[in-house]
Amino acid sequence: MHNDGPEMTPEAFEAAFGQALAHGDREGARGAARALLAKAGTLRGSARLRRAVGRAVAAGEAGPFRRLSVVLLASFTADMAADALVGRAAADGLALCVRVAPFGRYAQEILDAGSDLYTAPPDVAILAVEGGDLAPGLYDGYDPGDEAGASAAADDAVGRLAGLAEAFSRRSAAPLLVHTLAPPARPAPGILDQSVGAGQAGLIHGVNARLRERLKSLRNVRLVDYAGLVHRHGAAGWYDERMRLLARAPIAAASLDPLAGEHLKHLRALAGLTRRLLVLDLDGTLWGGVLGEDGIDGIALGDTYPGNAFVAFQRAVDRIRRRGAVLAAVSKNHPDDVRAAFERHPAMVLKPDDFAEIAAGWRRKPDVVAGIAQRLGLGFEHVAFVDDDPVERARMRAALPAVETVDLPAAPEDYAAALLDGGLFEGGGLTAEDRERTALYRRRAEAEAVRAGADDLEAFYRDLAMVVRFEPLGPATLGRAAQLTHKTNQFNATGRRYGEAELARMAQDPAWIGFLARLDDRFGTHGLVGLVLARSRSGGEVLEIDTFLLSCRALGRTVETAMLARLAELARARGAKVLAGRIVPGARNEPVRDLYCRHGFREAGREHEGAVLWEGDPAMPDLRVPEWIRNDGADAPSQGNREGRT
Amino acid sequence: MTNGNGAGVEQTVRAVMADILGVAPERMDDASAETWEAWDSANHLRLMLALEAEFGIRIAVEEMEEADSFPAVVALVRARTGSR
Numbered sequence: 149m150h151n152d153g154p155e156m157t158p159e160a161f162e163a164a165f166g167q168a169l170a171h172g173d174r175e176g177a178r179g180a181a182r183a184l185l186a187k188a189g190t191l192r193g194s195a196r197l198r199r200a201v202g203r204a205v206a207a208g209e210a211g212p213f214r215r216l217s218v219v220l221l222a223s224f225t226a227d228m229a230a231d232a233l234v235g236r237a238a239a240d241g242l243a244l245c246v247r248v249a250p251f252g253r254y255a256q257e258i259l260d261a262g263s264d265l266y267t268a269p270p271d272v273a274i275l276a277v278e279g280g281d282l283a284p285g286l287y288d289g290y291d292p293g294d295e296a297g298a299s300a301a302a303d304d305a306v307g308r309l310a311g312l313a314e315a316f317s318r319r320s321a322a323p324l325l326v327h328t329l330a331p332p333a334r335p336a337p338g339i340l341d342q343s344v345g346a347g348q349a350g351l352i353h354g355v356n357a358r359l360r361e362r363l364k365s366l367r368n369v370r371l372v373d374y375a376g377l378v379h380r381h382g383a384a385g386w387y388d389e390r391m392r393l394l395a396r397a398p399i400a401a402a403s404l405d406p407l408a409g410e411h412l413k414h415l416r417a418l419a420g421l422t423r424r425l426l427v428l429d430l431d432g433t434l435w436g437g438v439l440g441e442d443g444i445d446g447i448a449l450g451d452t453y454p455g456n457a458f459v460a461f462q463r464a465v466d467r468i469r470r471r472g473a474v475l476a477a478v479s480k481n482h483p484d485d486v487r488a489a490f491e492r493h494p495a496m497v498l499k500p501d502d503f504a505e506i507a508a509g510w511r512r513k514p515d516v517v518a519g520i521a522q523r524l525g526l527g528f529e530h531v532a533f534v535d536d537d538p539v540e541r542a543r544m545r546a547a548l549p550a551v552e553t554v555d556l557p558a559a560p561e562d563y564a565a566a567l568l569d570g571g572l573f574e575g576g577g578l579t580a581e582d583r584e585r586t587a588l589y590r591r592r593a594e595a596e597a598v599r600a601g602a603d604d605l606e607a608f609y610r611d612l613a614m615v616v617r618f619e620p621l622g623p624a625t626l627g628r629a630a631q632l633t634h635k636t637n638q639f640n641a642t643g644r645r646y647g648e649a650e651l652a653r654m655a656q657d658p659a660w661i662g663f664l665a666r667l668d669d670r671f672g673t674h675g676l677v678g679l680v681l682a683r684s685r686s687g688g689e690v691l692e693i694d695t696f697l698l699s700c701r702a703l704g705r706t707v708e709t710a711m712l713a714r715l716a717e718l719a720r721a722r723g724a725k726v727l728a729g730r731i732v733p734g735a736r737n738e739p740v741r742d743l744y745c746r747h748g749f750r751e752a753g754r755e756h757e758g759a760v761l762w763e764g765d766p767a768m769p770d771l772r773v774p775e776w777i778r779n780d781g782a783d784a785p786s787q788g789n790r791e792g793r794t
Numbered sequence: 795m796t797n798g799n800g801a802g803v804e805q806t807v808r809a810v811m812a813d814i815l816g817v818a819p820e821r822m823d824d825a826s827a828e829t830w831e832a833w834d835s836a837n838h839l840r841l842m843l844a845l846e847a848e849f850g851i852r853i854a855v856e857e858m859e860e861a862d863s864f865p866a867v868v869a870l871v872r873a874r875t876g877s878r
Contacts, residue, residue, distance in 0.1 A: 158813050191844040192813035199816050227836050228843070391839070394855055401843040 158188040162196045165238070169204045174212035174241055175549035181238035190405045191228070194235030201234055201243050213243035214419055219270040220246055221254035223281035225397040232404035236412050242419065251396065258312045261319060272323050272418055274411060275312065276374075278398060279329035279352060282309060286329075286355070290348050292337040302351045305329065309355075310362040317366045323418050325411070326363065327374035328356040333383035370414060377410050409571065417575020423552060425504075425526050426468060426573065427517050429535035430479035430486065431700075434462055434498065436560065438700055439485050440638045440736050450495040457560035462497035464564035468573045469502055474524065476505045478516045480703065482736055483508040510739050512704070513540055514547030521551075532572050538671040539612065539705070546608045609706060609776040613670040616710045616773075617780050621655045621662030621681070628676045629664060632697055637736040639708070640697040641729060641743060646681075659684045661691070661718055665711050667702050677702040678711050684722065691719040691766070693729035696743065703739060706774045712747055714779075716771035727766045728752070732759045747771060803849075803877055807868050810848055814841045827862035841867070849875050 161184035168176035185193035204210040230246040237244040280287035285301030331349040335341035392398035436448025448455040486508040528550035654660040665678035681695040744762035748770035752763040812819040851874040
């Protein structure tokens with residue numbers, strides 16, 4: 149994802165794709181292919197990718213991609229469908245060589261034992277016959293008044309298509325994907341098609357049902373739900389009548405990508421590329437809000453929006469689980485809170501037993517996911533990760549590129565489609581063993597040890613392009629400052645709550661320093677996320693931190709270091725020799741407890757109820773803004789008394 | 795008139811043709827359906843559909859048949875997009 153700047157041309161993406169392949173960089177090649185398709189569209193991007201894949205395979209440089217040869221047996225001109233399939237497959241890490249059988253010869257190829265189909269057998273064959281080409285009597289020639297004729301046409305369609313599949317199956321063990329027949333966009337009887345006789349659409353659906361019955365005993369034959377695919381996208385827009393008549397290429401340009409996507413779901417399943425482990429974030433993903441801040445009763449999960457959207461997403465995840473996928477959860481939360489939420493929240497669809505592991509804590513997610521995958525004995529190519537936070541997604545991609553990180557859209561009602569349409573969990577078996585897999589994996593996980601993965605954290609921070617701006621505690625920020633003191637529990641050193649009036653007095657008092665931190669990064673703006681309040685003591689010798697807090701959405705990104713550095717700078721400007729701060733243990737503030745320790749402070753005393761006092765030198769080297777954070781427009785914090793009354 | 799990428803018609807047509815035909819954009823001025831092997835009937839269809847998608851236009855079948863050189867394709871797109 150580092151090479152997709154807007155200035156890159158399709159040519160440059162194609163070159164990057166070829167180079168990544170030649171260097172064995174599978175994820176780099178996938179990224180270049182994905183970026184090329186996004187930049188140039190299906191037709192243009194696929195034309196380039198089909199050439200590039202062909203070249204790489206010919207040169208023996210497709211190494212990191214799984215190679216798969218496909219024969220497309222179509223009743224229509226299928227070259228563009230083949231392009232789109234090769235293009236999408238490249239974005240998925242498959243090097244496809246697609247041969248399109250000569251136009252109109254799909255039946256001959258299958259029935260002739262000496263054809264290329266058997267002398268040079270492919271890994272997979274696809275039989276894509278348009279209903280109108282196979283059974284004109286059910287389409288253009290359909291006569292609603294001739295029930296016997298229509299019924300005979302249906303019998304004939306079943307016999308011919310099933311006969312082709314059976315003939316193939318006798319001669320080849322390669323998998324064969326057979327399209328079902330799609331009803332026409334405009335049924336011949338019009339609105340009466342649903343009321344009179346068997347109906348045109350009814351007969352065609354009947355053909356599909358009988359095909360299914362006839363073909364289910366053939367181990368290497370699978371049906372592609374072409375009728376459903378056309379229906380989902382709308383038959384009226386699926387076809388391009390002009391291209392059908394001009395070039396016998398009836399499938400509209402805009403339909404080529406969804407068709408390729410459906411084929412690819414099957415190809416991936418056949419190639420063993422189905423994901424087996426789905427690792428889910430919790431806050432903002434399986435429920436709305438932040439458990440550590442909002443509590444069990446405060447998270448969004450229930451009967452009303454947006455809680456019902458999260459319920460719906462949990463149901464979608466549960467359906468994936470029932471397909472045989474294993475679930476795990478990774479969350480920056482207190483384990484007790486997470487356990488309580490799963491056990492006690494009345495609207496929770498997923499139960500603790502549905503997960504092989506629920507990892508709650510403060511370790512970095514790539515480390516946690518690597519550990520889970522290892523304990524389950526699964527390679528990263530079988531793992532998918534879902535998180536609503538783009539920063540966590542970027543971090544996962546940087547650390548574990550082989551893990552499929554799913555981009556969730558902004559609105560929770562769109563989560564399920566984003567997860568399901570990716571086709572990551574297709575074609576896994578639905579056997580009892582699949583259903584037992586979670587329990588099996590859970591036992592295995594318990595038996596094996598943890599091993600952490602590693603990633604380049606600094607590179608990740610740099611890639612975020614963080615910008616921190618400091619804004620004084622003052623009329624414009626008092627409301628947000630008060631809200632932060634009340635809502636922040638996890639990264640809050642002292643847990644003191646203040647109202648706007650108290651904060652306004654501090655802003656006026658020259659003994660106090662108060663400022664907020666605003667965070668932006670390449671994913672957007674995060675707003676005011678941090679607050680520091682400090683007071684001069686001992687005649688200005690000591691600057692004591694009263695409040696130091698950071699919103700949970702900015703954790704783990706070294707923003708706190710930038711805030712401490714800013715405070716140290718102000719302390720030096722005031723001539724303070726000691727910077728003092730305390731950690732007051734709260735129910736949820738584990739993440740903040742090593743704040744001072746990590747930044748070179750030394751323990752200076754224990755106080756009642758477990759509070760610890762820390763002291764440091766404002767000039768010590770640990771108190772510098774990290775080089776990966778740009779510190780823009782640092783306003784002077786309010787010294788009070790500047791603007792009269794607030 | 796510019797398309798979504800902010801490039802002029804001629805430059806965008808050049809890029810689309812380069813993608814479809816597999817020829818460097820600089821060489822496109824000589825492009826001819828009659829003499830270029832890469833510009834066969836299958837690629838001609840790809841090209842027309844790609845131009846429709848790129849510019850959000852609809853090209854009539856009769857017009858497709860006439861667009862057999864780079865200047866002719868540019869002229870066709872200009873006529874359809876209403877740009878000069």
